[in-house]
Amino acid sequence: MKLLSCPSGGPFLVWTLAVQLVLCGSGVYASEGTDNCKLHLHSEKQQTALKRLAPLINKNFTVETTSDGESYTYVFQLCGDAGGVPGAGVIQINTKAEGKKTTVIGSYNATEAIGGSDWVMLMYKNGDKYEGHCSKENRRATIMISCDRNVEMGNLEVILEEREKDHECFYLFELDSSAVCPAVSPSSALAPYYSSLGSVFLLFTSSVASSTSG
Ligand SMILES: *[C@@H]1O[C@H](CO)[C@@H](O)[C@H](O)[C@H]1NC(C)=O
Numbered sequence: 001m002k003l004l005s006c007p008s009g010g011p012f013l014v015w016t017l018a019v020q021l022v023l024c025g026s027g028v029y030a031s032e033g034t035d036n037c038k039l040h041l042h043s044e045k046q047q048t049a050l051k052r053l054a055p056l057i058n059k060n061f062t063v064e065t066t067s068d069g070e071s072y073t074y075v076f077q078l079c080g081d082a083g084g085v086p087g088a089g090v091i092q093i094n095t096k097a098e099g100k101k102t103t104v105i106g107s108y109n110a111t112e113a114i115g116g117s118d119w120v121m122l123m124y125k126n127g128d129k130y131e132g133h134c135s136k137e138n139r140r141a142t143i144m145i146s147c148d149r150n151v152e153m154g155n156l157e158v159i160l161e162e163r164e165k166d167h168e169c170f171y172l173f174e175l176d177s178s179a180v181c182p183a184v185s186p187s188s189a190l191a192p193y194y195s196s197l198g199s200v201f202l203l204f205t206s207s208v209a210s211s212t213s214g
């Protein structure tokens with residue numbers, strides 16, 4: 001047979017299928033939009049961390065904050081123009097200011113991504129410069145994306161703006177998403193199936209037992 005005469009063909013095919021299944025499952029094929037982010041450091045680890053976020057692509061995440069009579073709207077987009085502002089990954093809109101002043105907090109052409117088991121931390125640097133804080137450095141945004149299996153994409157939340165330092169000030173945001181959850185291992189994915197098989201078996205044996213004893 002032809003297949004047998006080509007011993008490396010079989011395993012290779014299986015391997016390719018397995019890789020494709022994994023890729024499809026993790027949503028890499030669904031969108032390649034994370035390529036629009038320019039990683040600060042071209043490391044494979046950062047690339048991998050960034051790709052885990054692919055399901056969040058093409059969406060403006062918005063949050064409003066109000067305090068001390070000030071009101072801001074923040075918009076975050078993964079590797080795309082936040083609120084339609086070219087190059088911006090996170091923007092801040094001062095809703096009370098004249099003309100709704102927009103400030104770029106971070107740009108997606110200066111991205112860093114760090115991944116842990118059930119979270120990915122995304123950093124956008126190169127935002128607009130501070131005027132009176134942080135030695136007038138460029139603003140930067142950090143978005144902490146944490147695993148929550150119950151939500152595909154949660155709500156964006158503002159955690160804090162750290163600007164009382166001389167350097168390395170940042171805005172911190174938080175977002176829950178199932179996108180960054182660790183893959184469920186096949187054995188635990190099948191566990192409910194096995195346990196229901198088990199209970200069917202128990203039901204069956206107990207009904208057999210009761211009908212034979214009755
Ligand atoms: C994000 O918001 C901007 C401004 O409202 C809009 O032009 C753009 O189409 C939105 N992008 C997506 C992917 O929804």
Ligand SMILES: *[C@@H]1O[C@H](CO)[C@@H](O)[C@H](O)[C@H]1NC(C)=O
Nearest residue numbers: 038086087107108109110126
């Ligand atoms: C990102 O783009 C801006 C213009 O939108 C440019 O000024 C800046 O140098 C770019 N940064 C990097 C790291 O490419």
